Amino acid sequence: MSRLAAHVRVSALLRRTHDAGGSAMVLAKGEAMGGAILVQMLDRGTPAGFCERGYGPDGVPALIMAGPADADSQTAGEYWQRRRRNDPDLWVIEVDVAAPQRLVAEIIVND
Template identity: 35%
Template sequence: MTDARLPAHLEVGALIRAVDAAGGFGTVIAKGERDAGTLLIICGENDTKLRLYERMPQLDGTRQWTLVRSQDPENKIEFMEYWQRRKSQDSDLWIVELDIANAERFIGLPGTIG
């Protein structure tokens, strides 16, 4: 069984509106393919403790959000270089930043910051 895919631009717009309505800030860092683009979501609060999630295909055909990178406070540039490299490899990729406490809740994951 596979997940029905919501067009990427609609999902991105909904995420940003939901975060904004909850008092946070959401922004598109890079636009990808309008309908079928892959999403990378950067979660953080006040630009700290950044986490990067990508929805990865599973063996059963579903796609689940997976933590692919966490920002090292001692080497913040490495985190930025990682998503920039991913974007240069995939022009269909959307990169969205959600700046709000427990941002993971907006992509259906439990929050990671207490």
């Protein structure tokens, strides 16, 4: 089974976030087809951590929490910039919306 291209997932995430009354922006553009996507989540302005697509213990795609959970903007920026240095294909997206984890899981995890 083929996976959706990263740029398609990012576009869908931006659109769904805006449709839900939130804001979203690309902080760093990654590889269009296969780049991983790291999402910095804010719940109406309050830091809600980072997440990315990964695999659960059962081998099924899942939303995996990553990085500092409630980092201030400087710490959060340092985290994703360090990740980008190690993986220049990585997309970094910031979403600020009510219940961001649910919305991100819909787009990032599901094929």
